[in-house]
Amino acid sequence: MTASFEVTCGTPDDAAAVLALERTILEEGGSFATAPDEFHLSEAKLRVLLASLLEQPDGRFLVAREGGRILGVLLVHQEPVRALRHVGRLELFVDPGSRRRGVGDALLAEAVRRAELDPGLCKLSLAVFADNVAALALYRRHGFREEGHRVGEYLMDDGTLRDDLLLWRSVGR
Ligand SMILES: CC(C)(COP(=O)(O)OP(=O)(O)OC[C@H]1O[C@@H](n2cnc3c(N)ncnc32)[C@H](O)[C@@H]1OP(=O)(O)O)[C@@H](O)C(=O)NCCC(=O)NCCS
Incomplete structure (x- = not known):
C-alpha cells in the first residue's frame, strides 16, 4: 500500500501543531519522563528551537504530514559543546x-539517510524506556544498538522505578 503521508523538513510555523502533538504524547504517558504538568514549553520558545534546528544541515526537524495535518515529528538535537557536536x-x-x-x-529512515550525508554527525543516540517495546523494535530495525542500561533511572509518580536503555548507531563513516 502506498503511504498517504509525506516526510519533509518542518517549518517554524509548525510550532503550534508540534506542541499540541507533544502534549498529547505526554498525556498519553509511558514514553517520556516529563509529566504533563512539568511541560511548560511555549509556542514562541519552540518556534525559536525549531528555527535553530532548521539552520543546521537538512533533516534536524522532520515531520510526516497528511493533508496538512502533522502525524509525526522527529527532532535531532545537538549539545552546544564542541566535543559533543558530532552526536x-x-x-x-x-x-x-x-x-x-x-x-x-x-521518519527514522529519512533522518538516518540525511544524517549519513551530514559531515557534522558521526553518531545518532537516544534514551528509551526499557519497556517501550514499540520504540525499541523500531530503532533496532534501523540499526540502533544498546550502549547502556540504566537501572531505576526514573522514579515515576506511582512510585515505580523504571530502567532505560541508551541506543546508538554510527552515521557517515
Ligand atoms: C515508537 C513510535 C514512534 C512508533 O511509531 P509508528 O509510526 O507507530 O511505527 P511504525 O508504524 O512505523 O512501525 C515500524 C516498526 O516499529 C515496530 N513497532 C511499532 N509499533 C510497535 C508496537 N506497538 N509493538 C511492537 N513493535 C512495534 C515494528 O517493527 C514496526 O514494523 P511493522 O509494523 O512492520 O511490524 C510510536 O509508537 C510513538 O510515537 N510512541 C510514543 C513516543 C515514543 O515512544 N517515542 C520514542 C521514545 S524514544
Missing part, C-alpha cells in the same frame, strides 16, 4: 491515532 540526539513521536502505519519508520 545527534533523537526525539521521535507519532500521533496515537496514526501509529502502525509506517510513520515512525518513514
Whole structure:
C-alpha cells in the first residue's frame, strides 16, 4: 500500500501543531519522563528551537504530514559543546491515532539517510524506556544498538522505578 503521508523538513510555523502533538504524547504517558504538568514549553520558545534546528544541515526537524495535518515529528538535537557536536540526539513521536502505519519508520529512515550525508554527525543516540517495546523494535530495525542500561533511572509518580536503555548507531563513516 502506498503511504498517504509525506516526510519533509518542518517549518517554524509548525510550532503550534508540534506542541499540541507533544502534549498529547505526554498525556498519553509511558514514553517520556516529563509529566504533563512539568511541560511548560511555549509556542514562541519552540518556534525559536525549531528555527535553530532548521539552520543546521537538512533533516534536524522532520515531520510526516497528511493533508496538512502533522502525524509525526522527529527532532535531532545537538549539545552546544564542541566535543559533543558530532552526536545527534533523537526525539521521535507519532500521533496515537496514526501509529502502525509506517510513520515512525518513514521518519527514522529519512533522518538516518540525511544524517549519513551530514559531515557534522558521526553518531545518532537516544534514551528509551526499557519497556517501550514499540520504540525499541523500531530503532533496532534501523540499526540502533544498546550502549547502556540504566537501572531505576526514573522514579515515576506511582512510585515505580523504571530502567532505560541508551541506543546508538554510527552515521557517515
Ligand atoms: C515508537 C513510535 C514512534 C512508533 O511509531 P509508528 O509510526 O507507530 O511505527 P511504525 O508504524 O512505523 O512501525 C515500524 C516498526 O516499529 C515496530 N513497532 C511499532 N509499533 C510497535 C508496537 N506497538 N509493538 C511492537 N513493535 C512495534 C515494528 O517493527 C514496526 O514494523 P511493522 O509494523 O512492520 O511490524 C510510536 O509508537 C510513538 O510515537 N510512541 C510514543 C513516543 C515514543 O515512544 N517515542 C520514542 C521514545 S524514544
